[in-house]
Amino acid sequence: MWKILSWLQKYMIWSIPLSMLAGLLFGMMANPSFLRWTILPLTFLMVYPMMVTMDVNELLKPGGGKLQRVTLGINFLLMPAIGYATGLLFFAHQPMVRLALLLTSLLPTSGMTISWTGFAKGNVPAAVKMTVVSLIAGSLLAPLYLKILLGTVVEIPLQQVFLQIALIVFLPLLLGALTRRWLVASFGEQ
Template identity: 30%
Template structure:
């Protein structure tokens, strides 16, 4: 068991290296990895379950009683990021409305389901993360069409039923199951079961990264200078999303766990939902800015996890150093 746990810690501590390798493998061998796709929902559900084992229903209720951090996170991810994406997208790529549309769509979709895994892995507030994720997904059938209509004049129909079913199986049921196990076993779920299956959850994350990266392959193989520019833009803008949550949380003097949660949920997007909408309602070029985020999202998540670990360690060292 100790060797298994050590393996999980190794994977978690080296994700900043493992994630880009997985992306490269997914881009190079999309056909060979295609059998993973039917398993993605189950893998997401398992990761959510493992993350929720560290929580209980009381913690989630407390989030809704004191929702300020959740509301600020939703304000950044749902309002601020799409507006800034539109302004900068128009500035740099205004000559191609389809690319601008794709950039706005990328930042109009809900918070990423996988953010719950990263929050749990780096000691964030899992209860707040799950609550924010649920609310972000529930309101998205309204916020996505409204955002696109206001900013672009586009009218789209969101598959409300499909999105709700995905949310139910990937987030709601696994989260409830995890918290229920922890409550009914009086903490055994958190103290014993969660550490035992945490390495498997990290393996599940690696498989999800591999599967999601295959969707980028056709676009990477047909790059133009303009599309390279879009790639650079998405990479920089995605980075700014993580920084937005981190900086606001620190200036606001939020607890460490809250800071970690806000950082991940202002930076990570449900790219799969965006890709489905782009494929159904828009020209092919709209898909590129949406799906290309797959190249960077998990790599940035790993890098920011390491960065926040270093930042908090530095804060601890500064507090322990006696004043001269």
């Protein structure tokens, strides 16, 4: 298991596209709906280790405003513009495909952002902040974008969004902080 995770981390530039391709091919050859129940627990298992290694106090420190603004600009200006333009250019007469492209480009990912940031030895506290802010902003902006760009009204279930944030970000954060506290008390900071 550790060898696989080490390989994924070492060759991330290859492992991500290969995983996406494998998932796409599997979805074309078989009905993947039976795997739906695994999404939440597997995402939790990918996020939790990153939270154990993170000092929760880092989340409370000020700063990172420029990074947050750039991320929000990319997530909610650049990516929706690319998704919308792609839809108009290639699928002008297929409104459902254009809707799917716009939604896909507008709604950011959640737990995987944190996991891949940790695997890449990046700034996990900043990724946690970005994930929470982007999920909330995406939920609030998606109906507005869809109405303005496609003339479609889509209701985003905010209660589900906040539940997803709680399960994918805050629960691993809480359990990771408790685990970290126990590990430091038992074995020291090393």
